[in-house]
Amino acid sequence: MSRSSKKGPYVDLKLLAKVEKQKEDGKRTPIKTWARACTVVPDFIGHTFAVHNGKVFHQILITDNMVGHKLGEFSVTRNYRGHGADKKK
Amino acid sequence: MPRILGVDIPNNKKVPFSLAGIYGVGLVRARLICEKCGIDQDKRAFELSDDELAQLTNFIDKNFVVEGNLRREVQGNIARFREIGCYRGRRHAAGLPVRGQRSKTNARTRKGRKKTVANKKILRK
Numbered sequence: 001m002s003r004s005s006k007k008g009p010y011v012d013l014k015l016l017a018k019v020e021k022q023k024e025d026g027k028r029t030p031i032k033t034w035a036r037a038c039t040v041v042p043d044f045i046g047h048t049f050a051v052h053n054g055k056v057f058h059q060i061l062i063t064d065n066m067v068g069h070k071l072g073e074f075s076v077t078r079n080y081r082g083h084g085a086d087k088k089k
Numbered sequence: 090m091p092r093i094l095g096v097d098i099p100n101n102k103k104v105p106f107s108l109a110g111i112y113g114v115g116l117v118r119a120r121l122i123c124e125k126c127g128i129d130q131d132k133r134a135f136e137l138s139d140d141e142l143a144q145l146t147n148f149i150d151k152n153f154v155v156e157g158n159l160r161r162e163v164q165g166n167i168a169r170f171r172e173i174g175c176y177r178g179r180r181h182a183a184g185l186p187v188r189g190q191r192s193k194t195n196a197r198t199r200k201g202r203k204k205t206v207a208n209k210k211i212l213r214k
Contacts, residue, residue, distance in 0.1 A: 066173050073175040083206070 009068075012038035019043055030059050036072025051075035091134050093146050094156060099134045107134035108145070113155030122148055 003010065012035035020043070022028065030048040045064050050057035051071045058075040066074070091107075092098055099107030108119035123130050126144050128137070137145075149155060154162060170178030180187040186196050197203070 063173065065169055066175070069173070069175050073177070074173070076176070076179065 009039040009041065010037060011041055016041070016043065019047055022047060030057075032057055033071065036070065036075065038071050040066050040069050040071060042067055053077045091137050091142055093142060094149060096156065101133055101135055103130060104128055104132050104134055104137065105130050111149070111155055113153060113159040114149065118153065 012033070015031065015033055015035050015038055018031050022031070023043075028046070028048060030050040032050045032052075034052045036051060036053075040062055042064075044062045045067070046062065048059055048061045049071060050059050051074060053075040054077055060071070060074045093108070094111065097111050099110045101107075105116060105119040105123055108114050108122060109116050114122070120130065122145065126141070126148050128141055128145070167178075167181050171182055172178065177187050184199055184201070185192055186199050190196060192200070
């Protein structure tokens with residue numbers, strides 16, 4: 001079931017604060033985060049996030065058509081390397 | 090055979106069912122359209138007058154995205170998912186189910202016909 005629109009999108013407040021801080025001092029270093037459930041809001045555009053996938057941090061540069069998705073959607077948690085038969089070729 | 094919105098040629102069914110032949114119009118929409126255009130829903134499609142057909146075409150065109158435009162919209166959305174590299178885009182690219190269905194077994198619609206792996210059972214032992 002989708003989230004009630006009454007509540008608005010879920011945005012990690014600490015993460016948002018960090019983005020705003022970056023906006024002020026103009027730095028664009030990747031922000032490390034575990035907040036995969038956090039919605040991408042327009043404020044995030046142009047910032048880079050390092051989103052944890054349970055093992056490593058994937059760096060993601062947010063572009064304008066990513067708005068509305070969750071950060072976790074861009075950091076895959078499964079690593080499929082093909083089946084044995086596929087590899088031999 | 091009546092013609093609505095260029096390509097669609099609905100048949101001799103009752104009007105709502107006939108309208109449902111349009112991509113982007115299901116039964117619910119079809120009934121709504123009939124209601125708004127004031128067309129008797131028990132009428133058959135071939136009984137529609139030119140005026141009524143024009144009215145229907147006009148109404149659908151104004152209110153809904155259908156056929157080619159709708160198909161393009163859907164394709165565009167998928168292309169966007171792929172481009173931004175989100176989970177759904179990856180699933181589309183990999184030809185696997187997109188909405189969280191299981192893929193250990195089944196999922197044959199997305200994955201296509203079974204590809205048999207020789208000696209799979211023996212290898213597992």
